[in-house]
Amino acid sequence: MAELAAGGDQRAALLAAATLFPPPPDGARFSYGTAGFRAEGAAMGPAVCRAGVVAALRSAKLGGAAVGVVITASHNPVRDNGVKIVDADGGMLSQDWEPFADALANAPNPDALLQIVLQFAKDEDIKLGGSHSAQVLLARDTRPTGEYLLDAAVKGVNAVIGAVAVDMGILTTPQLHWMVRSKNKGLKSSETDYFSQVIDSFRCLLELVPKDKEADAINNRLIVDGANGIGGLKLEEIKAKISGLDIHVRNSGKGEGILNESCGADFVQKEKVVPLGFGPEDVGFRCASFDGDADRLVYFRIVSSSDTRIDLVDGDKILSLFVLFIREQLDIINGKDNKGNEVLPTRFGVIQTAYANGASTDFLKNIGLEVVFTPTGVKYLHKEALKYDIGIYFEANGHGTVLFSDHFVSQLESLTSEFSSKAAGSSQHQAAMRLLATSQLINQAVGDALSGMLLVEAVLQYKGWSFQNWCDLYTDLPSRQLKVKVQDRNSIVTTDAERRVCQPNGLQELIDGEISNYSHGRCFVRPSGTEDVVRVYAEASSEEAADSLAKRVAQHVERILG
Numbered sequence: 036m037a038e039l040a041a042g043g044d045q046r047a048a049l050l051a052a053a054t055l056f057p058p059p060p061d062g063a064r065f066s067y068g069t070a071g072f073r074a075e076g077a078a079m080g081p082a083v084c085r086a087g088v089v090a091a092l093r094s095a096k097l098g099g100a101a102v103g104v105v106i107t108a109s110h111n112p113v114r115d116n117g118v119k120i121v122d123a124d125g126g127m128l129s130q131d132w133e134p135f136a137d138a139l140a141n142a143p144n145p146d147a148l149l150q151i152v153l154q155f156a157k158d159e160d161i162k163l164g165g166s167h168s169a170q171v172l173l174a175r176d177t178r179p180t181g182e183y184l185l186d187a188a189v190k191g192v193n194a195v196i197g198a199v200a201v202d203m204g205i206l207t208t209p210q211l212h213w214m215v216r217s218k219n220k221g222l223k224s225s226e227t228d229y230f231s232q233v234i235d236s237f238r239c240l241l242e243l244v245p246k247d248k249e250a251d252a253i254n255n256r257l258i259v260d261g262a263n264g265i266g267g268l269k270l271e272e273i274k275a276k277i278s279g280l281d282i283h284v285r286n287s288g289k290g291e292g293i294l295n296e297s298c299g300a301d302f303v304q305k306e307k308v309v310p311l312g313f314g315p316e317d318v319g320f321r322c323a324s325f326d327g328d329a330d331r332l333v334y335f336r337i338v339s340s341s342d343t344r345i346d347l348v349d350g351d352k353i354l355s356l357f358v359l360f361i362r363e364q365l366d367i368i369n370g371k372d373n374k375g376n377e378v379l380p381t382r383f384g385v386i387q388t389a390y391a392n393g394a395s396t397d398f399l400k401n402i403g404l405e406v407v408f409t410p411t412g413v414k415y416l417h418k419e420a421l422k423y424d425i426g427i428y429f430e431a432n433g434h435g436t437v438l439f440s441d442h443f444v445s446q447l448e449s450l451t452s453e454f455s456s457k458a459a460g461s462s463q464h465q466a467a468m469r470l471l472a473t474s475q476l477i478n479q480a481v482g483d484a485l486s487g488m489l490l491v492e493a494v495l496q497y498k499g500w501s502f503q504n505w506c507d508l509y510t511d512l513p514s515r516q517l518k519v520k521v522q523d524r525n526s527i528v529t530t531d532a533e534r535r536v537c538q539p540n541g542l543q544e545l546i547d548g549e550i551s552n553y554s555h556g557r558c559f560v561r562p563s564g565t566e567d568v569v570r571v572y573a574e575a576s577s578e579e580a581a582d583s584l585a586k587r588v589a590q591h592v593e594r595i596l597g
C-alpha cells in the first residue's frame with residue numbers, strides 16, 4: 036500500500052468521519068441517479084458526509100476551484116432529504132465522477148471507505164494530506180433534517196485535510212449553483228449580488244417593452260405558489276423590489292403549510308388540480324408554482340371557484356414562449372448587412388426529453404426549428420444546450436433554462452455598443468439589449484424558478500400577451516404517467532433518448548403493438564433515476580385513450596419484469 040500512502044493524519048481524519056456516520060445496517064444502496072442521493076432525511080447522514088468528501092476531492096482536483104453541495108430533496112415529501120454536488124462550472128457533478136460518488140456512498144465500513152478514497156486519489160492524481168487547496172460552498176433547503184445533514188456534509192469536507200467548508204445558509208438550489216459559477220468566474224457571487232442581478236435585468240427588460248404594448252399592458256397581478264419552501268421565502272424577501280409586478284405569495288413557507296404537500300410545481304404539473312393555499316380570490320389570475328427547492332416552474336390558472344381543475348402551462352410551453360421571444364430578437368437583429376451576411380449568425384439549439392408533450396414538439400418543428408432529444412435529467416439536457424450559441428432546454432415538469440455561450444455574449448456586447456454609437460435606440464439596438472438582459476436574468480448554471488418566472492413575465496409584457504394568448508400557442512395532447520414496481524427496474528435498458536426499449540427482448544414490440552391501436556399514440560417506459568419504479572408515459576388523442584394505453588403497457592411491464 037506504500038504508493039497509496041497519505042499522511043497518517045489524513046487517514047485518521049477520513050476514518051473518523053466515516054465512523055461518525057456509519058451506513059445503516061440494512062445496507063440500503065445509493066445511486067447518484069438523475070438528482071444526486073435521496074432517501075428519508077434521517078437516514079441520509081452517511082451519504083451526505085461522503086458527498087462532502089467527494090466535493091472536497093473534486094475541488095482539490097480542480098486546483099481549489101469552488102465546488103458546491105446542496106442539501107435538498109426538491110419536490111419530494113418533507114421527511115425526505117438528499118444531496119447534490121455542484122461542479123465548478125455551476126452545473127451538475129461531472130458524470131465521470133458519479134461511480135466514485137456511488138462507491139463511496141455505499142462503502143460498507145470506514146476501512147473500505149478509506150481504501151476507495153486512497154485508490155481514487157491515486158488514479159486521479161490528487162495529492163492528499165493538505166498539499167492542495169479545496170473549498171466547498173454548502174447550502175440547504177428548509178427541511179427539518181437540513182441542519183443535521185449540513186453538519187454531516189461539513190464533517191465530510193473537513194475530513195479532506197486542507198479543504199474549507201463555507202456554509203452559505205438556506206438557499207434555493209439555483210442560487211447555490213449561481214454562486215459557485217460566479218465565484219469561479221471571478222464575478223460577484225453573494226446572495227445580494229444574485230438578487231441585484233435578477234432585479235436589475237428584469238427592470239431592464241421591462242424598460243425595453245415596446246411603447247405600443249404598454250398601452251394594453253397585461254394584468255400585473257401575479258400569484259405564486261411557493262410550495263411552503265425556500266422559493267416562497269426568498270420571493271417574499273425581494274418581491275417589493277421587483278418593478279412592474281404585484282406579487283402575492285401563497286404557501287410562502289412562513290405559515291403552517293407542509294413543504295410540497297398538495298402544492299408546488301410537481302403537484303400542480305402531475306395532478307393538474309388547484310394546490311392548497313389558493314382561494315376564490317385567485318380565480319382567473321395568472322399563477323406560478325415553484326417546487327420545494329425552486330428549480331422548477333410551471334404556470335396555471337384556476338378556472339372557477341367551484342372546480343378544482345386548472346389550465347396548466349408546463350415547461351414545454353414556457354420553452355415555446357422563450358423560443359418565440361428569442362427568435363424574434365434574432366430576426367430583428369439579423370437584417371442582412373450590405374454584403375448580404377447575417378449581422379449575428381446564431382446557432383440556436385432547442386432541447387427536450389421524451390416527456391415533452393408531442394404537441395409542443397410539433398409546434399417547434401412547425402415554426403422551423405429542429406429539436407434535439409436527450410435522456411431525462413438536467414445533466415443531459417444542460418450538456419447538450421452548451422453546444423450552441425443559445426441553447427434552451429426545459430423538462431415538461433418545469434426545469435429548464437436558456438444558456439448563452441461566452442463567445443456569443445461578447446459578440447452581443449460589441450454589437451450593442453456598435454449600435455449605441457451608430458443606431459442608438461433602433462429596433463436592432465433594442466433587440467440586442469433584450470438578449471443581453473435575458474442572458475443576465477436567466478440562470479446560466481441551472482434551471483431557476485425565480486429568474487425563469489421573471490423572464491416569463493417580461494416576455495408576456497413584451498408581447499402584450501394574456502395568459503390565454505400563451506395557452507393558445509398549441510393544445511397539449513392528453514397524457515398519462517404511471518409507475519410500476521418491479522423486482523429490478525434496471526433490467527430495462529433503453530435507447531434513442533429513452534424513447535425505445537432494447538432490453539428485455541420483446542418488450543418494445545409489445546409497446547409498438549399497443550401504440551398502433553391509438554390515434555396520436557405515443558408511449559415509452561424507462562427506469563426512474565430517483566425512485567425505485569419503472570415509469571410509463573403515454574399520449575393519445577383523448578384522456579381515456581392515454582389512460583388505457585398507459586395501463587396496457589404497464590401491464591406488459593409488470594408481467595415481463597415481475
Ligand SMILES: CC(=O)N[C@H]1[C@@H](OP(=O)(O)O)O[C@H](CO)[C@@H](O)[C@@H]1O
Binds near residue numbers: 069070412413570
Ligand atoms: C418524469 C419526471 O418528471 N422525471 C423527473 C425525475 O426523474 P426520474 O429519473 O424520472 O425519477 O426527477 C428528476 C430530478 O428532479 C427530473 O429531472 C426528472 O424530470
Ligand SMILES: [Mg+2]
Binds near residue numbers: 327328330
Ligand atoms: Mg427541484
